[in-house]
Structures are given as structure tokens and as C-alpha cells.
Amino acid sequence: MKIKYNLLKTDKNCKARLGTIETNYGTVETPMFMPVGTRATVKSLSPEEVKDCGSGIILANTYHLWLRPGEDIVNKCGGLHKFMNWNGPILTDSGGFQVFSLAKNKKDITEEGVHFKSHIDGTKLLLTPEKSIEIQNKLDSDIAMSFDECPPASADYKYLKNSIERTLRWAERGKKVHNNPNQALFGIVQGGPHEDLRRFSAEETVKLDFDGYSIGGVANDGESKEDMYKAIDYSIPYLPDDKVRYLMGVGDPIDILEGVERGVDIFDCVLPTRIARHGQAFTRTGKIHMKNAKYIDDLSPVEEGCDCYCCKNYSKAYVRHLLSVDETFGGRLLSIHNIRFLIKLTEEIREAIKEDRFLDYKKEFINKYNSK
């Protein structure tokens, strides 16, 4: 079967939604955060560790898996779930974000698809909407993304207008070749911070009838928080209530709260694992730099009261030591902590929506998060 989204309730005081997604690999609750497993592994973690963080769905990257080991290899190994030993649901992106950042000039972006050079060996490659879907069909993820154009934050109105029209044609082409009966396919709304473009993109994408909808173009370099919130605000009203909504590439705690308030159900981001490798930890009172000298003999956990494996078993002093001497176990421990932090945030968000107190919860969280 494909996924089934169930809207359980909406908070009385805002658009925050509580729901579930039924998949072939179990039912997950929304709002939720998806850890990113770019190359069929959430960096430095085992599937069991990711699951122990409370994760529902994880994300894997089509572009990276297409290049190595190749979708046919993954398919021969029984699909992504079996390949990486993850028995929960998986979402794959379209590869669009990566190839657009690799395309060197405008003429590389054609109606057919995007021409670019492999980041590994410089081989000239072409990714088309059909190819993206074909790869995702073979990877056998539970949710596939349509291939969309990811315009830079600097793109002007005229460029964006043409771009969303092409993205619609690409969405239709992708939908036509999609042929995995166990895989849902999402459409993607673009349009920058422009109300009319977002509305047009959302309405036309919904007409194509996808299994869920993503809001794209919000995690590029350089766009402001305000533009991100506008992009959500201008897209959501035109998306159907009975389909799940996914804000792509967003994982900052405050952005998650802002997204949920506006009606978003799913988030993903490399942030928790990336900052972990650089020694940063999320805490309720903001991010802290674990390499800081003041932690050298600090016997307390990274965050007092946190229920993650790192905080239950190790001191700041030990984590700081591991990071200082470049031992990978340090980044691994912080990755667990940071993922658990975001998952726990979504657990609390769900509790709050259940009790119609999401806005209070959000306010309280943000006050504390910005308090230091």
C-alpha cells in the first residue's frame, strides 16, 4: 500500500495539526522530525540508535545513492530498507537540491532536466524528472519526491514564475512514470516569498493529485526567516487537509515550532548530526559548544534531565575529551543527543496540540531557548 495520512485534530488556537501516517513499515505520528541518512546511513549512527532516539521516518538522498552504490545495486540488495537494515519508513528526496547546486550556469537547466558534473569524478550527467522517479522507484523508499527546480534565494519574480511552471510540468512527467505500488509520491510547492506564486504553485500541484505535499525553496542559502514563514503561510491554505505536509530541509528548533504553528507535519534537516560533528549540542537554553574549555572537568551530562543514551551515560567532560582528540565516538554521542532533542521536541509538540496549548508551549520553549 501507499501511505495513509490521518488528521487527528487541529489545535483550537492555530493551524498546528496532530496526525498519523500509516506506512508499510509501521505508523508514525506527526508533527515529526526526520533524521537524514544521506548515503543510506544516518552519519555515525546505527539504525538501532536512530530508532532509540524515537525516530519515525528517516530521509535518504537520491542523488548520492544514484552515484554510489547506484540504485540497481540497492534494488538488488532488496531495496533501501533491507540494504541499510532500517525497518521503519524511509523518504527519499528527488536529487533536485543537489544537482541544482552542481549546475554551473543557466543553460545547464533545460526543459528536459538538469545537466551537471558528478561531485566525485566530474562525469557529465543529466537528471530528469523521469530519471529521479525511476531511481526512487528502485530505491523502494516509502515516500518519493517529485523532481522540482530549486531556485536560489536571489531569484527574481519573473524567474520564479517560469520556474514553478516548469516544476509543474516536471511533476506531471514524474507522476506519469512513477510505478512503485508501495511508494507514495509527493508534489512540491515552490514560489519563493510571493503570495500569488505560492498559491498558483500549490493549487496547480494539488490538481495533479499527489499523496502528500512538500513546501520547497525554504532551506536555500540566504533567504530570511521572514521569507521562510511567508512561503509556508502562502502555501498551506491551498493544500488539502487530508494530505500530509512536509517542510523540506528545516530542522532548527524554532523553525520547527514556527512551521507547526502554520500547519506543517514533517521536517527534516542535517543540522543535528552536522553540528554534532562540530561539537555543538542542542539544549533547552540554546546551543552549546561542547569543546569549550569550561567543560573539561564538568561531571554533568550534556543536558540535565535528557533521556538520551549520551546524557544517561556520559559526562560533558568525557564528550568534550572525545571531541578534543577527534574520536568519532564524540560526534556519535552528540548526534544521538541532538536527534533525540528534536524528536523529543516533536513529542512535546504533539502533547501540546492534543491539549490545545501549542501556542503556550511554543512561547515557553522559545523564551527558554533564547534565554542565555
Added chain:
Amino acid sequence: MKIKYNLLKTDKNCKARLGTIETNYGTVETPMFMPVGTRATVKSLSPEEVKDCGSGIILANTYHLWLRPGEDIVNKCGGLHKFMNWNGPILTDSGGFQVFSLAKNKKDITEEGVHFKSHIDGTKLLLTPEKSIEIQNKLDSDIAMSFDECPPASADYKYLKNSIERTLRWAERGKKVHNNPNQALFGIVQGGPHEDLRRFSAEETVKLDFDGYSIGGVANDGESKEDMYKAIDYSIPYLPDDKVRYLMGVGDPIDILEGVERGVDIFDCVLPTRIARHGQAFTRTGKIHMKNAKYIDDLSPVEEGCDCYCCKNYSKAYVRHLLSVDETFGGRLLSIHNIRFLIKLTEEIREAIKEDRFLDYKKEFINKYNSK
């Protein structure tokens, strides 16, 4: 309490010994292999993973922990066990091996100790027998090593003779300042491949009455296998039966078998984790290179029949993929496999000694290991 070694039996056909070591952190069986946790972490693994490999004791490095985070920090954190969350026994080396490799010329090696520059920032440092023991006392390992001179494999007879005499004086100085009632202290036998020097070193070290004895100078660069076996053969007869014997720095499967046959109880080596990071796996038919292109779509585990976490859950294709794209989870999986391989080897060795068939077991293992 300090450790207590119990000799359970000796194989009827050779010197292979079956025994146990009682420690404050549980009883472990010998012959055994100790994984190396240089900087208070077995590279890339959690303590639970190391334990799941069947490990008894792990080794940590005095030199590295002295420099970072410093023995006082570890002590303040409750000692090594608590610091790194390892509730099994820990052995620390003396730091000798590292500082001798950092000492640039002969005049750096004095009666007082060894002058050298820190590998981190070039700071001039001096490690003495007293300092080594003081650091180990504070690290609070279960077994400490005496500070010995580690002469290069090229050292001549005259040099070695003077060296073992100084090592004896150093052993005595270290023993005098040792003051951790929960920590055993081992003496180290040196003497290169020379029968009379090994005998002298062993007899004189035993006179100082240590809690166990190590055979050193066998894992340097350049010495031959033959010299290693000689070093063992010439040392063992002069070591008491009721004390445990540790061959330092040796972890090649065949060397372990050769050592056990000659009466060695404990081995340690960075080999299983180091070769794992480079993509090599131990198997019963010899080492294999997991990055080899032929494994790209190989659905079988790294080793058929292996009971480790890696082999029970992942294919060669997946492990190869992780290694090919430099994902640390690949080295982690192979580290688990390689450590489990050596631990399993020692488990089988113990079973064989129990049934007086160690020599048959050894022959069979080596024939198979060298068969490809």
C-alpha cells in the same frame, strides 16, 4: 582488591594455559585478547558494542590520557571506568612505548627517564618511572604496567644488556611509588631475542614480585616473527605459573596462537580496529579487503556464520558501500567484526585447551587461514 590469577589447567601437549583473572570489575577468562581504547574509547565503538564482542579487559594508553585530558581530570571524573562508562576491567600501559618512539636521540633517554616532545604541540616533557605509575594510579585502571625501556628491534646485545638493567631499576622505582590498593602492577621482561638476556630480565623482574608479567619488545617495527617467538620461549620458563603472562602489542591471529602455545595468557593490539578503518576484515580464510569491487552487489555477510552484529545484520555490499563513501559506520561495523573475530578465536582456544586439543586446533586454524 588487586587482581587474582587462577591457573585452571595446562594443555597436556604444550604450554597453553587456561585460567581466570578475578578483578574488581568481574572475572575474565584467559587466554584473552584485549581491544585497545587508546584515548579512553575503543575507536568508533560504544562500551556496549565492545562488551557485545565478548571482550573482557580493555587497554587504555597512559601517554595519550596524560596529555589529554590529563590524569587529574580522569581522576576527578571518578577514574577511567566511570569516565568512559566501561564497567569491565581496564589495563593501562606505561606510556613507555610512545615516549621512546618520540625521543629523538640517545641523550633523551636518561637514568631519570625519557625526554621527548609532545606529539600535539611540541612541549618538552619528561616521563619517569615514578610519573608513569603516578598517572596510572590516578587513572585507576585495574592493571598498571611498569615503565620500561622499549629498545628498537635493531638494538645490539650490549645496548640491550644495559637497557634491561635500567628497566629493572625503573621497575623497582615504579613499584616503590605505586600506591593504588585496587590496582595490580605488572613487571616487564625485555632482552630482545637473546636467551641469556631474557632469562636474566625475567628472573630479576620476578624477584621484584609483581602481580603479573609482560613480555615486551616483541611488537616493535622490524623484528622478525622468529625473534618474537624466541623472546617468548626464552622468557616464559622463568615466569611463575601462578601469575598471568601478557604479550604486549600482539594481535595477529597466528601470533596469538603461537603465543598461547608458548604459555601466554593475554594479548592486545590496535590491529582489529586499525585494519577495519582501512577496510580490511579478518575471516577464517585470511584477511579480505572489503573495498574490493567484487563485493559491490554481494548479499552475503562479511563472514558466513559469524555471530557479530555486523555479520548478523549487514551485507558485504552495504559495508563496501559505507567504506567507499567514507561513512564512519563502515569502519565501526568492521571494527566490531574484527574484534569479535579475535575474541571468538580466544573462546575457541579456551575450549581446545580444556579438551587438550590446542595443537590440533591451532594447526587446523592456520591451515584454513592460509588456504587462500
